[in-house]
Amino acid sequence: MTRLIRNIAGGLVAGATLALGAAAQAQETVKLTILGIGDIYEFSDKDGVGGVARLNAVARAERAANPNTLYVFDGDMLSPSLLSGFDKGQNMIDLTNIVPFDIAVPGNHEFDFGMDNFVEKMKASKYPWAAINITKADGSPLEGLGGVMWKEMAGLRIALIPVAQDTSPEVSDTGDLVFLPTVETAIEAAKAARGEGADLVIGVVQTPMPNDRALIASHAFDVIMSGDDHSYATAYDGVTAYVETGMDGRFIAPLDLYVTIGERRGERHVSWKPNFRFIDSANVEPDPETQALVDAFKAKLDESLNVEIGVTEVTLDSRRNVVRAEEAAIGNLIADAMRAATGADVAITNGGGIRGDRTYEPGTVLTRRDILTELPFGNVTVMTEITGAQILDALENGFSRVEEGAGRFPQVSGLTVVWDPSAEPGSRVVEVKVNGAPLDLNKVYRVATNDYMLAGGDGYAALGGGRVVIDKGNGNLMANDVIDYIAKMGKVTQTVEGRIRRVGE
Known part of the structure; x- marks a missing residue:
């Protein structure tokens, strides 16, 4: 009887082993x-x-x-x-x-x-x-x-x-x-x-x-x-x-x-x-x-881009974490060039449009290549007439997503802005002055920006609610405006000067 049980058990084990082997196979x-x-x-x-x-x-x-x-x-x-x-x-x-x-x-x-x-x-x-x-x-x-x-x-x-x-x-x-x-x-x-x-x-x-x-x-x-x-x-x-x-x-x-x-x-x-x-x-x-x-592509670029246009006397910092979070000298340079090209009261451009992600030490000779590297999107400088209230709305948008490193952070000319990073988005702008005078919410200002932002890009819908004076079809490439501005001045002197400040600074 014991032998029979063993034989049955042995058969079961053998069968199970064969089944496992088949499964493995x-x-x-x-x-x-x-x-x-x-x-x-x-x-x-x-x-x-x-x-x-x-x-x-x-x-x-x-x-x-x-x-x-x-x-x-x-x-x-x-x-x-x-x-x-x-x-x-x-x-x-x-x-x-x-x-x-x-x-x-x-x-x-x-x-x-x-x-x-x-x-x-x-x-x-x-x-x-x-x-x-x-x-x-x-x-x-x-x-x-x-x-x-x-x-x-x-x-x-x-x-x-x-x-x-x-x-x-x-x-x-x-x-x-x-x-x-x-x-x-x-x-x-x-x-x-x-x-x-x-x-x-x-x-x-x-x-x-x-x-x-x-x-x-x-x-x-x-x-x-x-x-x-x-x-x-x-x-x-x-x-x-x-x-x-x-x-x-x-x-x-x-x-x-x-x-x-x-x-x-x-x-x-x-x-x-x-x-x-x-x-x-x-x-x-x-x-x-x-x-x-x-x-072959590099050779094609070198021929037209290695043209010297001026010298920077200051440090220019276009690193992503800078131009998307604070006033930057290179942002001031670009915004100043846009305002000069259009005769606008103020200029606002998005920090995310500045793409070189590098620093230029004082004494660096700038070339057309440098500027086109910083502004590669082919955006056009445009100008619109909007109220101070719309400028305020645009700035609130610009500071609304700083924590995320969003590209909408504003780089400005003709403006000084104080903002509070601890406030809720949409309520962060504490003070705005236009060329030294408090922003008048009812007054109409001429604002230079780029065609992407004018069309509502980066959330700047507020810029599109006015009378467009210079549209995309009649504006210059932003990069060309900056190149011409530097070439005319012969040097870059823009510094971080307090155009954009956080509360308490």
């Missing part, structure tokens, strides 16, 4: 690599770091090492850059066409030269553009812009969820396009894709980190590749792997997913583990084909 583990990139503003490297030639070299190497590689772009390359001021971003299309993306999501800067230019650049691309939350005004799709992309790769059914930034109409020239809410639209699409049998759901998004956190917390995605914040970051909460893809290809983070495909309770089951890798582009040899085109 039925499982398959594959490696999927996701390479994300975004916020590429400079086609060339800077001091041996970044640039499209190094980026393309990495993309080629990743695809060669693993055929199961997805190469995705999460927004912002057509602008702003020095060369884009001339070709409206065509240089980036030419360079990225050499090693095409699997999918590209438009960032807000894809619309800096208008919707028609973006459509033209989509047609010139050798890769597909997509965004599920962009439609025409009537709700119909924008020609050439796709939606959710399905990929069959390594035995996996993969859904790519492309989502643009819903604040794009505030910060760029999107025409009459409609941008649906980024977070809600993305989560809904991700859940729908899962319901349609996606093994992996990958978000390719251009949106700031607070939205990224909401997307991660939804647990609707396996992977999120995100741009917009200009920072490098990776995270994994046990459900969703996240990569913030950085800026200009300086630091590159390929994500490897080791995916196990098998069965659980008779149904297909997919699980995965992430492996984050870090590539410092300083250690990457540029792709020769791309570098040849980069060199």
Whole structure:
């Protein structure tokens, strides 16, 4: 009897072992690599770091090492850059066409030269553009812009969820396009894709980190590749792997997913583990084909831009954290040039339009290249007549999102402003004077600004409520006004002089 029980037990163990072995044999583990990139503003490297030639070299190497590689772009390359001021971003299309993306999501800067230019650049691309939350005004799709992309790769059914930034109409020239809410639209699409049998759901998004956190917390995605914040970051909460893809290809983070495909309770089951890798582009040899085109672009620029226009006698600081948070000498220079060019009472320009992100020490000889690097958007100096009340509303907007580093922070001429950062947005301006006199809310003033802000960009709707004296069609390029101003003066002497002060300063 004991022997019989042992035989039965032995048979059961053997059967179980065979079953486990069959299950083990039925499982398959594959490696999927996701390479994300975004916020590429400079086609060339800077001091041996970044640039499209190094980026393309990495993309080629990743695809060669693993055929199961997805190469995705999460927004912002057509602008702003020095060369884009001339070709409206065509240089980036030419360079990225050499090693095409699997999918590209438009960032807000894809619309800096208008919707028609973006459509033209989509047609010139050798890769597909997509965004599920962009439609025409009537709700119909924008020609050439796709939606959710399905990929069959390594035995996996993969859904790519492309989502643009819903604040794009505030910060760029999107025409009459409609941008649906980024977070809600993305989560809904991700859940729908899962319901349609996606093994992996990958978000390719251009949106700031607070939205990224909401997307991660939804647990609707396996992977999120995100741009917009200009920072490098990776995270994994046990459900969703996240990569913030950085800026200009300086630091590159390929994500490897080791995916196990098998069965659980008779149904297909997919699980995965992430492996984050870090590539410092300083250690990457540029792709020769791309570098040849980069060199050609650089030669074209050098010929016309290395023209000296004047010397700065003061330190000019155009770093992002400065021009978006406080009075800056370079902001004073630009605003003074705009006011001089138009004869306006005051000038207001947005700190986010100043893009050089560098300092110029006293004695630096400034060139046309420097100014066009600082002002790469091709904006035009315009002038409007508005009341003091509208100026106050415009300034309140300018100080409303300083904590976020928003580009709407005002750089001014002809004005002195005291503001309170502890007050609620919309009630932060404490005092305004125009050329030494208190702001008269009922008086009409001539205000020089740029065409982007006049059209309501960066939330400056208050500037558009008056009589336009110089419109976009009749104004000069801001950069040219600044170049001419410096050339006429021969030197730059503007300093931080108290035009913008916080309460108590």
